[in-house]
Structures are given as structure tokens and as C-alpha cells.
Amino acid sequence: MIIKRIEKDEDGTVTLFVCADVEGGEPDYSQLEVDRLVEEGKFPSLQADNQDINSAMAEAMSSASSMQIKVMQGASSPQGADAMQTETVTDKYSDGYFDSYASLEVHEVMLKDQPRMEAYSQAVQRCKHLIEGRAVLDVGAGTGLLAMLCAKAGARVVYAAEASSMAVDAAAIVRANGLEGVVKILRGPIEELDLPEKVDVLISEWMGFYLLHESMFPSVLFARDRWLKPGGLMLPSHSNIYVAPVSMEKLKQEKLNFWDDVLGLDMSHLKTQALQNLVSTPQVDILAGDQLLGEMRTFATINCNTVTDLELRELVKEMEFTVVRDGELAGFCCCFDVQFEGSESLPGKSDRVILSTSPLDPPTHWKQTVVMLGAFPKVAAGEGITCRMSLVQDADNPRHYSITVELPEAAQNRK
Numbered sequence: 157m158i159i160k161r162i163e164k165d166e167d168g169t170v171t172l173f174v175c176a177d178v179e180g181g182e183p184d185y186s187q188l189e190v191d192r193l194v195e196e197g198k199f200p201s202l203q204a205d206n207q208d209i210n211s212a213m214a215e216a217m218s219s220a221s222s223m224q225i226k227v228m229q230g231a232s233s234p235q236g237a238d239a240m241q242t243e244t245v246t247d248k249y250s251d252g253y254f255d256s257y258a259s260l261e262v263h264e265v266m267l268k269d270q271p272r273m274e275a276y277s278q279a280v281q282r283c284k285h286l287i288e289g290r291a292v293l294d295v296g297a298g299t300g301l302l303a304m305l306c307a308k309a310g311a312r313v314v315y316a317a318e319a320s321s322m323a324v325d326a327a328a329i330v331r332a333n334g335l336e337g338v339v340k341i342l343r344g345p346i347e348e349l350d351l352p353e354k355v356d357v358l359i360s361e362w363m364g365f366y367l368l369h370e371s372m373f374p375s376v377l378f379a380r381d382r383w384l385k386p387g388g389l390m391l392p393s394h395s396n397i398y399v400a401p402v403s404m405e406k407l408k409q410e411k412l413n414f415w416d417d418v419l420g421l422d423m424s425h426l427k428t429q430a431l432q433n434l435v436s437t438p439q440v441d442i443l444a445g446d447q448l449l450g451e452m453r454t455f456a457t458i459n460c461n462t463v464t465d466l467e468l469r470e471l472v473k474e475m476e477f478t479v480v481r482d483g484e485l486a487g488f489c490c491c492f493d494v495q496f497e498g499s500e501s502l503p504g505k506s507d508r509v510i511l512s513t514s515p516l517d518p519p520t521h522w523k524q525t526v527v528m529l530g531a532f533p534k535v536a537a538g539e540g541i542t543c544r545m546s547l548v549q550d551a552d553n554p555r556h557y558s559i560t561v562e563l564p565e566a567a568q569n570r571k
């Protein structure tokens with residue numbers, strides 16, 4: 157391994173940035189191997205790039221508290237210079253987001269989500285003819301599940317990009333399943349990784365609450381534009397966000413009416429504050445079908461093959477509903493589906509698989525997201541409700557969106 161650069165932080169940790177000394181400039185994806193060797197105290201053999209680096213290393217090491225080695229993907233190729241710039245990109249993501257995905261519990265919840273697991277596994281099976289013998293990219297591989305499904309479906313190679321430390325476990329899991337010949341775990345944000353080739357298929361599970369929370373999708377779009385061959389297969393390929401008016405009687409009882417009588421004491425003074433809390437944060441909960449006061453309407457339709465990051469920053473739509481049962485209108489519920497139907501230029505459209513998070517379908521870990529109105533006007537079957545809903549990406553924290561629902565003034569004043 158060739159040392160390309162040296163850095164020392166305030167704690168005295170020396171980081172050696174190295175590239176694989178592989179003929180022909182092909183990266184060997186050996187960060188995980190290197191991590192393991194370093195952990196075991198066995199350092200891989202290193203060579204300085206030039207005399208300056210040699211002396212810089214000697215100086216840095218003379219007072220080093222610890223040492224770490226970072227392998228620069230593709231750095232033995234001319235792109236090596238780009239790879240050296242990676243810290244600026246990494247800083248953009250130092251918001252704890254990837255740390256949250258280092259937690260086993262988070263992955264356990266996802267792996268136990270039956271509708272999610274079935275949809276992805278069926279989609280891979282139905283697109284087997286498009287995966288066999290091809291190159292696949294899994295964006296956000298987590299434990300390696302989707303990458304391994306594609307490997308088992310006959311992929312020639314699967315590049316599995318994972319930014320969190322779960323990448324280390326994914327590599328072990330891939331090895332335990334004897335798939336290391338096909339699945340190449342690449343640790344790092346996809347925005348920083350260098351793949352040796354463009355891919356035929358891009359698979360990813362990027363969805364957050366109400367679809368767009370977490371804003372992982374822009375990373376997938378980046379990967380699509382950078383690494384997917386023209387006309388390649390996106391899994392999933394399409395998505396919709398749906399909205400419906402809902403009643404929330406149980407929540408109203410538990411969070412508001414509760415204050416009317418606490419062991420015989422009137423604490424209703426706190427109801428205003430409690431209502432404010434309900435309104436300020438969308439409620440993520442599993443709703444029963446009979447909480448829907450109107451039919452679901454499509455708020456947004458997204459074609460994953462063509463949509464751009466910019467188009468997802470602000471979504472606004474006016475919607476009309478007809479009330480289907482008498483009740484108290486508490487707010488509007490958002491849910492989504494993703495569909496796997498192949499791309500325009502590839503066959504497979506007829507084999508569509510849908511993963512739905514509607515309250516009318518089996519529950520998933522995404523549940524539903526309800527935006528509360530802050531009032532509970534009575535509505536009667538047959539009457540119309542109009543609202544204007546907007547989803548706007550937060551400028552300060554792009555992983556979050558502000559969801560707003562506005563009712564016409566007349567509706568707001570109803571009791």
C-alpha cells in the first residue's frame with residue numbers, strides 16, 4: 157500500500173491515507189481488511205509515495221498517540237487526487253445520521269418488517285432476468301441484505317455502499333454466506349466512492365417517514381446519475397405520496413382530554429400546551445382503516461428514473477376530499493408506496509411489485525404520519541373538504557421537511 161498523505165489531529169492520532177498498489181489502477185476495496193489488521197495490531201506493509209511523505213511520516217509518528225489507515229478508493233488511478241478531497245464531503249454528513257445506522261436495533265426493525273422484506277425479495281425475484289450476469293449497485297447496504305439478494309439472483313458483481321460502521325458487519329455477513337466473490341462492500345458515503353464500472357441495476361431502500369424524511373433519496377439520485385448506465389434498472393422505480401383526512405379519537409383522549417381529570421384534579425390549564433405539542437410535530441402512528449374520513453388522494457407521484465433532487469425540495473398541492481363517515485377531523489395522514497416495475501427501456505413492467513404503507517394495508521415500520529390541525533371540527537358524510545398541503549425541505553437540516561396543511565378560512569372556524 158502506498159502512503160499518499162498524512163494527517164495528524166489534535167489528539168495526536170495520525171491518519172495515513174493510502175492507496176492500493178494494484179497494477180492497472182483497480183481498487184481492491186481493502187479498507188475492511190485494513191481495519192481488521194489494525195485492530196489486531198498487525199499493520200499492512202506500507203510504502204511512502206515520495207521522500208517528503210517519508211519525512212512527514214517520521215515526524216508525525218515520533219509523537220503519535222495512535223495511528224489509523226484510510227484506504228482511498230480508486231486512489232491508484234488518476235482520480236486519486238479527487239479521493240484526497242473526501243473530508244469536505246464527509247463533513248457535510250457529520251450530523252449523526254450515519255451513527256444512527258450503526259445501531260443494530262434500527263436494522264433489526266427493518267429486517268423484521270414483513271411487507272418491506274417481501275416486497276424487496278419479490279422485486280428481486282421478478283427482475284431476476286435483468287439482474288443475472290449484470291453489475292448491481294446497492295446504495296445504503298446496511299447489513300448487506302439487498303446486495304446478497306441480488307447476488308443470489310445471479311448478479312455478476314454487487315457494489316454495496318454503506319457509510320455507517322455497519323459496513324464492517326455487512327462484510328462479515330457476506331463472507332459468512334460465501335458471497336464475497338460477488339458482493340463488494342464499500343464503506344463510505346456513495347457520494348465519495350469510486351466504482352470500477354457503471355452498473356446495470358441500482359437497488360436501494362431509501363424511504364423515510366412520509367417517504368422523504370431523512371433525505372436519503374438525493375444520495376440515490378446522485379448514484380443513479382453517476383453510476384447507472386443509461387436505461388438501467390432502478391429498484392424501486394416509482395413512488396407516490398398519498399394523503400387523507402383522519403380522525404384521531406384515541407390520541408385526543410390520551411394527550412388532551414387526559415388533562416381534564418387527573419385523579420379528580422382539573423389540569424385542563426395544560427391542554428393548550430399539550431395541543432401545541434401535538435401540532436408542532438407530526439404524529440407517527442399506526443392508524444386503523446376506520447380512522448380515514450375520506451378516500452386517499454395522490455399528493456405526489458415520483459418517477460425514480462427521472463426525478464431530480466431539486467424537484468423534491470418543495471412539493472405543494474391543493475386537494476379535495478369527500479367525507480365518507482361522520483367524525484371529528486383531527487388532521488391529514490400521509491403515507492406512501494414504492495413500486496418496482498422496471499425502467500422504460502427494460503422489460504419487466506408487467507411484473508410490478510408494490511410496497512404500501514397505507515393504513516388499509518398491513519402495517520410497516522414507517523407507520524403513517526399525521527399532521528394535526530390543532531382543532532377537531534365535526535364533519536359529516538357527503539360533505540367536501542379542501543386543503544392545501546406542502547412539504548418543504550428544511551434549509552438548516554435538509555434531512556427534515558416541514559409539512560403544512562392549510563384549510564380554507566371557513567373550515568378553520570368550524571367547531
Ligand SMILES: C[S@@+](CC[C@H](N)C(=O)[O-])C[C@H]1O[C@@H](n2cnc3c(N)ncnc32)[C@H](O)[C@@H]1O
Pocket residue numbers: 254257266267295296297298299300301302317318319320322344345346347360361362363372375
Ligand atoms: C434504510 S437503511 C437500509 C439498509 C439495507 N439496505 C436494508 O434494506 O436492510 C439505509 C442505509 O443506507 C445507509 N446510507 C444512507 N445514505 C447513504 C449514503 N449517502 N451512502 C452510503 N450509505 C448510505 C445508512 O447508513 C443505512 O444503513
